[in-house]
Amino acid sequence: MTKTVAMEKMLNKADLAAWMGKLDSHRLFSPALEDEDVWNYMPVEEAAKVLLNHPNTVRPPKGFVFPQREVLYEYSQVPGEAPVLNETLPDPAPAVVFGVRPCDSRGLVRQDIVFTKEYEDPYYQGRRAKVIYVGQACNQPPSPNCFCMSVGGSPCAEDGLDVLMTELDGKYHVKALTPRGSELLAKGGELFKDAQAADKAAVEKAHASAKAHPQRPIKDLGKVAGALKANFDSPAWDEMAKACIGCGICTFLCPTCHCFDISDEVKCSSPCKGERVRTWDSCQFPDFTMHTSGHNPRETLGSRLRQRVCHKFLYFVENHDTQQCTGCGRCVSLCPVGIDIVSVVERLGQP
Amino acid sequence: MIDVAALKAHAKSLLEKGSVRAVIGYRKSTAGLLAEPATIADADATDDLIFDPTCVQNLALYLVNDKKERVHSRSDDKRPIAVVAKGCDSRAITVLLQEKHFPRESVHVIGVSCEGTGVVDARKLAKKLDGKKALSVNFDGSEAFSITTEDGAQSIPAAEVMAERCLECRSAHPTLSDMTFGEAKSERALHAPFQAVKHKMKDEQDNRWAFWARQFDRCLRCYACRSVCPMCYCEECVVDSINFAVLPDTTADEKADRIKWIERSPARSETAMYHMVRAIHLAGRCVDCAECERVCPVNIPLRLLNTRLEMEAFETFEYNPGSDMNAPTLTSSFRDTDPNSFIR
Numbered sequence: 001m002t003k004t005v006a007m008e009k010m011l012n013k014a015d016l017a018a019w020m021g022k023l024d025s026h027r028l029f030s031p032a033l034e035d036e037d038v039w040n041y042m043p044v045e046e047a048a049k050v051l052l053n054h055p056n057t058v059r060p061p062k063g064f065v066f067p068q069r070e071v072l073y074e075y076s077q078v079p080g081e082a083p084v085l086n087e088t089l090p091d092p093a094p095a096v097v098f099g100v101r102p103c104d105s106r107g108l109v110r111q112d113i114v115f116t117k118e119y120e121d122p123y124y125q126g127r128r129a130k131v132i133y134v135g136q137a138c139n140q141p142p143s144p145n146c147f148c149m150s151v152g153g154s155p156c157a158e159d160g161l162d163v164l165m166t167e168l169d170g171k172y173h174v175k176a177l178t179p180r181g182s183e184l185l186a187k188g189g190e191l192f193k194d195a196q197a198a199d200k201a202a203v204e205k206a207h208a209s210a211k212a213h214p215q216r217p218i219k220d221l222g223k224v225a226g227a228l229k230a231n232f233d234s235p236a237w238d239e240m241a242k243a244c245i246g247c248g249i250c251t252f253l254c255p256t257c258h259c260f261d262i263s264d265e266v267k268c269s270s271p272c273k274g275e276r277v278r279t280w281d282s283c284q285f286p287d288f289t290m291h292t293s294g295h296n297p298r299e300t301l302g303s304r305l306r307q308r309v310c311h312k313f314l315y316f317v318e319n320h321d322t323q324q325c326t327g328c329g330r331c332v333s334l335c336p337v338g339i340d341i342v343s344v345v346e347r348l349g350q351p
Numbered sequence: 352m353i354d355v356a357a358l359k360a361h362a363k364s365l366l367e368k369g370s371v372r373a374v375i376g377y378r379k380s381t382a383g384l385l386a387e388p389a390t391i392a393d394a395d396a397t398d399d400l401i402f403d404p405t406c407v408q409n410l411a412l413y414l415v416n417d418k419k420e421r422v423h424s425r426s427d428d429k430r431p432i433a434v435v436a437k438g439c440d441s442r443a444i445t446v447l448l449q450e451k452h453f454p455r456e457s458v459h460v461i462g463v464s465c466e467g468t469g470v471v472d473a474r475k476l477a478k479k480l481d482g483k484k485a486l487s488v489n490f491d492g493s494e495a496f497s498i499t500t501e502d503g504a505q506s507i508p509a510a511e512v513m514a515e516r517c518l519e520c521r522s523a524h525p526t527l528s529d530m531t532f533g534e535a536k537s538e539r540a541l542h543a544p545f546q547a548v549k550h551k552m553k554d555e556q557d558n559r560w561a562f563w564a565r566q567f568d569r570c571l572r573c574y575a576c577r578s579v580c581p582m583c584y585c586e587e588c589v590v591d592s593i594n595f596a597v598l599p600d601t602t603a604d605e606k607a608d609r610i611k612w613i614e615r616s617p618a619r620s621e622t623a624m625y626h627m628v629r630a631i632h633l634a635g636r637c638v639d640c641a642e643c644e645r646v647c648p649v650n651i652p653l654r655l656l657n658t659r660l661e662m663e664a665f666e667t668f669e670y671n672p673g674s675d676m677n678a679p680t681l682t683s684s685f686r687d688t689d690p691n692s693f694i695r
Binding site: 035036037038058059144242243245246249261263265277279281286287292293294299332333334335336337338340342343 | 380381382383385386388390412413420423474478484569571572574575577578597598606614617618642645646649650
């Protein structure tokens with residue numbers, strides 16, 4: 001990463017659409033209503049209608065780089081001949097995603113660890129290189145179950161973002177955080193004015209006030225991993241998972257969950273033709289750990305809840321020295337039966 | 352008005368006497384306004400039990416889950432399990448009994464009245480309160496909910512924030528119970544039966560397909576609708592890869608050649624197939640608890656699919672699922688008077 005001083009600019013709120021208009025080399029996305037009460041990242045059809053006043057989206061923006069279905073390769077075989085494999089690396093048109101909440105961009109950083117640190121996944125990287133993330137600081141908590149600060153984040157965190165926007169009175173404070181972000185601002189040209197000392201003071205004040213909103217605390221975050229390890233065999237896992245219905249909501253809508261399954265989709269059997277695809281999978285599904293022998297090492301709901309919580313607060317910490325939960329609160333808000341990761345960590349993740 | 356203290360006392364006495372293994376009921380959740388299901392085995396913990404309009408879940412599901420769990424456990428405890436049941440929950444239990452999923456004596460049903468007002472729809476309530484956070488919701492007579500926010504308590508007409516299913520509910524009082532709390536108010540019928548689906552049916556076929564195509568395209572395939580349904584108790588589900596019994600002598604070829612009925616890809620064809628299979632398997636069994644619709648994180652109106660088939664069962668065969676545990680199930684019975692226009 002180049003060590004340039006972050007570029008701080010001011011943009012009139014009314015000029016947001018004009019800026020978006022200058023970015024026509026990219027596909028633009030912003031939070032919009034996919035259905036009644038269901039916020040999602042949708043293609044920007046009319047820039048003037050983008051308000052960036054959204055609550056937390058139901059779907060996190062992870063699908064841009066880790067889509068629910070990715071074709072790995074196509075295969076075909078003519079009888080008597082060698083099979084033909086055709087790798088299908090994605091090459092999407094460049095995109096800019098607006099309105100990304102800092103918890104979700106921190107989720108992206110965790111996805112980067114999984115898909116690029118030890119093994120470089122070309123499918124993920126092919127998409128990742130093409131998406132620019134414009135963040136939106138949360139002046140007001142976008143969800144009643146936000147707990148970003150309890151897992152080391154903040155409503156104005158910058159990790160994973162190319163640009164961070166903060167709404168001020170009638171204006172946005174726009175901070176470029178990467179060279180890609182700076183280029184994006186440069187395209188806006190005259191629309192942007194340099195941030196003055198007063199603007200910088202105002203943005204600091206807005207961030208301080210955002211951080212002052214009370215959130216659900218996790219005490220002694222540094223000790224959670226150890227405590228979870230000590231409580232691995234606790235009967236409380238089964239007890240807390242008793243209400244769990246075993247659906248995929250908590251994991252599919254998590255900005256950091258990244259598990260997938262690989263299967264062959266046969267399009268035609270003669271001549272043999274099809275695609276090998278990877279699709280989202282969930283540790284909460286009964287067949288996730290099913291062995292071919294029929295034995296399932298994670299048969300019970302309790303063991304699956306333990307896996308989800310320990311992956312985020314123990315195994316990921318051991319492997320990568322950071323939590324794999326960014327406190328977006330989706331799994332808490334959207335769980336049909338009120339299973340609450342903060343309560344679980346409070347109960348089993350405290351020494 | 353339902354006496355929650357008496358409900359707690361009943362649960363406590365059942366556990367103290369040891370006449371049940373546990374009580375499945377509701378307690379307050381840390382996650383938000385809606386109650387959470389609680390399985391309580393300790394008599395002292397019965398004080399946590401609540402019953403108010405936030406108790407939306409159909410607890411019959413946990414009888415199914417309990418049975419599954421007991422198949423794997425080595426416990427020889429033959430005592431029944433107690434369950435708190437609203438009208439819709441009791442209908443679900445009745446269907447399970449009709450289908451011989453478990454014997455009548457294995458369950459002690461604590462019927463609760465939803466007091467003519469049914470349960471709350473959290474999305475409608477949030478909209479009604481316009482950003483204010485509801486702290487509690489209570490029954491307030493037969494036509495209103497008493498809702499507490501930071502600004503104090505207010506009474507809101509129940510019909511404005513009631514769950515859709517409750518508006519069309521035709522038997523709000525438990526049809527099956529060993530002990531009932533609250534007033535018997537069996538008829539609510541604020542909306543005509545099957546009103547929502549009949550309204551949708553008026554639309555042109557092409558528009559209806561366009562509507563469902565959009566819904567299926569939005570489906571996440573998280574299977575919450577299946578997982579929450581007490582009637583979706585199949586050991587083997589068409590969407591899972593475990594729908595194939597693997598035995599010691601199952602060959603690798605047999606494993607590889609297993610039929611995949613539905614691909615994992617969230618493609619329209621696969622998703623449509625999943626929802627159709629589920630809806631058809633629920634014909635004459637769905638009690639319209641509408642949990643499938645409530646839990647959907649992307650708001651797909653799944654109730655329309657299920658009530659469409661319930662309407663068929665009702666209008667063609669006068670069949671009401673969950674009304675009589677001694678009656679045969681729809682698909683296992685035949686009467687001379689049944690219309691047979693489809694037999695050619």
